[in-house]
Amino acid sequence: MGIEGxxxxxxxxxxAPSNIAVIKYWGKRDENLILPINSSxxxxxxxxxATTTVAVSPSFTSDRLWLNGKEVSMESKRYKNCLQQIRxxxxxxxxxxxxxVVKKESWKxxxxxVASKNNFPTAxxxxxxxxxxxxxxxxxxxxxGAKESYEGEFSTIARxxxxxxxRSLYGGFVKWNMGKEDDGSxxxxxxxxxxxxWKDLVIIIAVVSSRQKETSSTAGMQTSxxxxxxxxxxxxxxxxxxxxxxxxxxxxxxxxxxxxxxxADSNQFxxxxxxxxxxxxxxxxxxxxxxxxxxxxxxxxxxxxAAYTFDAGPNAVLFAPDDKVARSLLQRILYxxxxxxxxxxxxxxxxxxxxxxxxxxxxxxDIEALPTPSEWSGIxxxxxxxxxxxLICSRPGQGAIVLEDSAALxxxxxxxxxx
Amino acid sequence: MGIEGxxxxxxxxxxAPSNIAVIKYWGKRDENLILPINSSxxxxxxxxxATTTVAVSPSFTSDRLWLNGKEVSMESKRYKNCLQQIRxxxxxxxxxxxxxVVKKESWKxxxxxVASKNNFPTAxxxxxxxxxxxxxxxxxxxxxGAKESYEGEFSTIARxxxxxxxRSLYGGFVKWNMGKEDDGSxxxxxxxxxxxxWKDLVIIIAVVSSRQKETSSTAGMQTSxxxxxxxxxxxxxxxxxxxxxxxxxxxxxxxxxxxxxxxADSNQFxxxxxxxxxxxxxxxxxxxxxxxxxxxxxxxxxxxxAAYTFDAGPNAVLFAPDDKVARSLLQRILYxxxxxxxxxxxxxxxxxxxxxxxxxxxxxxDIEALPTPSEWSGIxxxxxxxxxxxLICSRPGQGAIVLEDSAALxxxxxxxxxx
Numbered sequence: 131m132g133i134e135g136x137x138x139x140x141x142x143x144x145x146a147p148s149n150i151a152v153i154k155y156w157g158k159r160d161e162n163l164i165l166p167i168n169s170s171x172x173x174x175x176x177x178x179x180a181t182t183t184v185a186v187s188p189s190f191t192s193d194r195l196w197l198n199g200k201e202v203s204m205e206s207k208r209y210k211n212c213l214q215q216i217r218x219x220x221x222x223x224x225x226x227x228x229x230x231v232v233k234k235e236s237w238k239x240x241x242x243x244v245a246s247k248n249n250f251p252t253a254x255x256x257x258x259x260x261x262x263x264x265x266x267x268x269x270x271x272x273x274x275g276a277k278e279s280y281e282g283e284f285s286t287i288a289r290x291x292x293x294x295x296x297r298s299l300y301g302g303f304v305k306w307n308m309g310k311e312d313d314g315s316x317x318x319x320x321x322x323x324x325x326x327x328w329k330d331l332v333i334i335i336a337v338v339s340s341r342q343k344e345t346s347s348t349a350g351m352q353t354s355x356x357x358x359x360x361x362x363x364x365x366x367x368x369x370x371x372x373x374x375x376x377x378x379x380x381x382x383x384x385x386x387x388x389x390x391x392x393x394a395d396s397n398q399f400x401x402x403x404x405x406x407x408x409x410x411x412x413x414x415x416x417x418x419x420x421x422x423x424x425x426x427x428x429x430x431x432x433x434x435x436a437a438y439t440f441d442a443g444p445n446a447v448l449f450a451p452d453d454k455v456a457r458s459l460l461q462r463i464l465y466x467x468x469x470x471x472x473x474x475x476x477x478x479x480x481x482x483x484x485x486x487x488x489x490x491x492x493x494x495x496d497i498e499a500l501p502t503p504s505e506w507s508g509i510x511x512x513x514x515x516x517x518x519x520x521l522i523c524s525r526p527g528q529g530a531i532v533l534e535d536s537a538a539l540x541x542x543x544x545x546x547x548x549x
Numbered sequence: 550m551g552i553e554g555x556x557x558x559x560x561x562x563x564x565a566p567s568n569i570a571v572i573k574y575w576g577k578r579d580e581n582l583i584l585p586i587n588s589s590x591x592x593x594x595x596x597x598x599a600t601t602t603v604a605v606s607p608s609f610t611s612d613r614l615w616l617n618g619k620e621v622s623m624e625s626k627r628y629k630n631c632l633q634q635i636r637x638x639x640x641x642x643x644x645x646x647x648x649x650v651v652k653k654e655s656w657k658x659x660x661x662x663v664a665s666k667n668n669f670p671t672a673x674x675x676x677x678x679x680x681x682x683x684x685x686x687x688x689x690x691x692x693x694g695a696k697e698s699y700e701g702e703f704s705t706i707a708r709x710x711x712x713x714x715x716r717s718l719y720g721g722f723v724k725w726n727m728g729k730e731d732d733g734s735x736x737x738x739x740x741x742x743x744x745x746x747w748k749d750l751v752i753i754i755a756v757v758s759s760r761q762k763e764t765s766s767t768a769g770m771q772t773s774x775x776x777x778x779x780x781x782x783x784x785x786x787x788x789x790x791x792x793x794x795x796x797x798x799x800x801x802x803x804x805x806x807x808x809x810x811x812x813a814d815s816n817q818f819x820x821x822x823x824x825x826x827x828x829x830x831x832x833x834x835x836x837x838x839x840x841x842x843x844x845x846x847x848x849x850x851x852x853x854x855a856a857y858t859f860d861a862g863p864n865a866v867l868f869a870p871d872d873k874v875a876r877s878l879l880q881r882i883l884y885x886x887x888x889x890x891x892x893x894x895x896x897x898x899x900x901x902x903x904x905x906x907x908x909x910x911x912x913x914x915d916i917e918a919l920p921t922p923s924e925w926s927g928i929x930x931x932x933x934x935x936x937x938x939x940l941i942c943s944r945p946g947q948g949a950i951v952l953e954d955s956a957a958l959x960x961x962x963x964x965x966x967x968x
Binding site for chain 1: 776778779782783786787809812813816817819820821823824825826827828830833834837840844847848
């Protein structure tokens with residue numbers, strides 16, 4: 131295709147992971163720039179990610195976006211801000227394959243097509259927007275040859291799309307510093323440790339079946355900032371100390387401290403939601419039974435075996451320090467929360483095969499053959515079928531990466547989603 | 550019966566009400582004297598009360614206690630403290646009927662028999678210990694001719710039995726000042742207004758059927774004081790302001806402010822329970838649905854119609870400003886939480902007849918004839934049968950009173966529970 135013609139399409143495809151906060155972000159000090167009232171720390175999730183293809187072509191007549199195959203408007207401020215910020219940092223780009231050159235000044239005249247999909251149900255409330263915006267910014271930056279003028283600058287752009295998206299650019303454990311500047315230039319995400327630093331850590335996500343109607347986190351944190359007398363105290367007096375302690379626990383792979391802080395901070399976040407007027411409830415009785423499972427087990431062992439954290443929804447994200455404990459945790463969950471009898475185990479437990487195999491469960495019947503509670507400490511909880519939709523097994527994952535063109539979600543000739 | 554003989558029994562019978570806090574007490578600064586970390590305000594409940602008979606006789610060989618017909622030990626520090634404090638304030642007493650004289654100095658040599666019962670299920674977690682200890686102290690004081698050396702002194706003695714018992718001595722709305730003294734002498738309850746000050750106020754208690762295993766409030770508040778970073782902030786920085794606002798709202802019968810503060814303080818109390826490690830959950834999904842009923846209704850009307858508060862359990866205490874709103878509140882509760890189909894309406898809605906009649910419900914079938922939700926604002930909540938055990942209708946009530954001997958729970962000849 132000729133550089134003068136209109137018949138060329140240039141595209142890049144990237145993948146960005148989801149992340150789960152262990153020190154929670156709740157409350158903005160600036161709604162437009164998405165600047166938080168406290169810093170936060172997250173672990174990047176393996177297996178849960180967004181894949182995004184971004185394309186430009188002189189033949190495009192507007193910016194367009196397809197999410198999980200369905201076209202949605204790109205008019206929202208959040209998309210416009212991310213796109214505008216990357217465009218303003220675009221450079222001369224030469225396409226190795228075709229020799230096509232896009233000059234720095236021409237990017238502003240080129241519309242983009244974006245196609246993005248998650249490999250996990252968006253409905254499940256597993257930070258799909260964080261993975262999505264991180265992936266969009268990362269793909270756009272590579273397409274347009276944008277460079278960071280300081281480390282973490284791209285994270286400030288992803289942050290404009292969705293606050294927690296800034297943490298999804300990096301792998302392992304990531305810190306989002308709240309920053310002090312009014313322009314948000316220092317409200318950036320930085321990596322604490324790479325994914326391999328704590329590769330034994332096992333993460334199991336228990337997706338709760340019945341979802342109560344939820345308050346969006348954007349609306350929820352606005353109301354909390356306005357009405358909760360406890361939230362400001364948390365942000366100013368509790369979180370700063372926990373940030374230091376959590377970072378140290380992660381550096382040392384000190385699971386006992388990590389578990390204590392993770393559970394306490396999840397509970398405090400939900401406490402500030404309850405302290406909001408009208409109160410916000412994200413956890414339900416199933417969530418509480420999962421907390422009970424972990425707390426009773428930990429209490430009976432005298433030292434934390436597992437940890438839990440809940441975002442703005444009833445789903446639990448559970449942590450185990452190694453395969454041995456993960457095996458026991460997975461078995462306890464399967465025993466106490468068996469799937470509806472007609473369920474297929476391979477659809478009930480998904481994700482990292484190596485973790486799924488730990489439990490030694492190949493069929494639903496195997497669950498009944500598990501050790502009886504009497505052999506397990508602290509597990510006096512009634513069994514209930516079908517309370518969980520499914521379980522996702524994961525480990526700390528890597529950050530955003532560029533994928534081969536073969537992974538593209540847009541047709542390389544037309545720049546539109548393939549039929 | 551002769552004063553020298555051993556065959557006389559002297560007794561007094563009293564009645565004391567239960568109370569529900571609208572500014573919550575949670576956390577002690579002194580476990581032995583039961584001194585709170587913040588002040589609190591309660592409304593005294595009509596219809597829910599304890600009846601207690603206390604008796605002395607030279608024939609008694611030990612202090613003995615019968616609770617709801619069953620003998621229990623009086624060895625606990627809480628009983629001993631109350632008994633010892635009243636004995637130390639005993640005076641010469643002349644029994645009008647018999648002319649029997651008990652000299653001040655002889656009380657210490659006389660053992661007491663105590664029989665007490667509640668007119669509501671103890672299991673329902675409706676502050677039975679508050680009513681019980683207030684009643685014990687009040688009956689003992691009248692039996693032994695004890696006098697207060699300053700107003701509210703008896704409330705400091707009831708407080709030694711159960712913190713919230715100090716508020717059950719008085720009717721209407723009652724304030725428990727946390728006090729500053731180490732000996733607790735200024736940690737007393739005082740009446741804000743008499744029951745008739747706000748006699749239009751309607752109180753409906755929704756007793757939740759299924760009870761999750763609960764943490765006792767004594768153990769719960771100990772753990773909260775030890776582990777919740779938010780509780781101290783609540784006690785020191787939030788409650789003092791709310792005490793002033795709540796007292797003013799009560800004086801003015803300002804229901805909108807009363808409702809806002811009552812709901813917010815109940816939620817903040819449960820928020821500090823959730824901020825406790827391990828977290829304490831007193832409310833369940835039924836509790837949350839009752840909150841949803843009130844919050845959605847209030848939001849849709851733009852101004853508070855009703856209010857809710859929850860103590861250390863899932864039961865809701867609901868408030869309406871007058872009969873008109875109470876009628877609608879009761880109808881909404883009955884519509885959304887109908888009894889199990891075999892239930893008898895007269896057992897499902899108990900207490901103050903005048904309130905029960907407001908709803909115009911005479912049989913279970915009448916519930917189906919209620920206005921459809923479309924005629925009600927903010928009531929998009931699914932109906933579920935049998936989630937509530939029963940409803941108790943009440944109004945602000947009077948404080949502790951002495952009853953006729955005919956109400957005695959002990960035989961006046963033997964001083965033992967009658968067969």
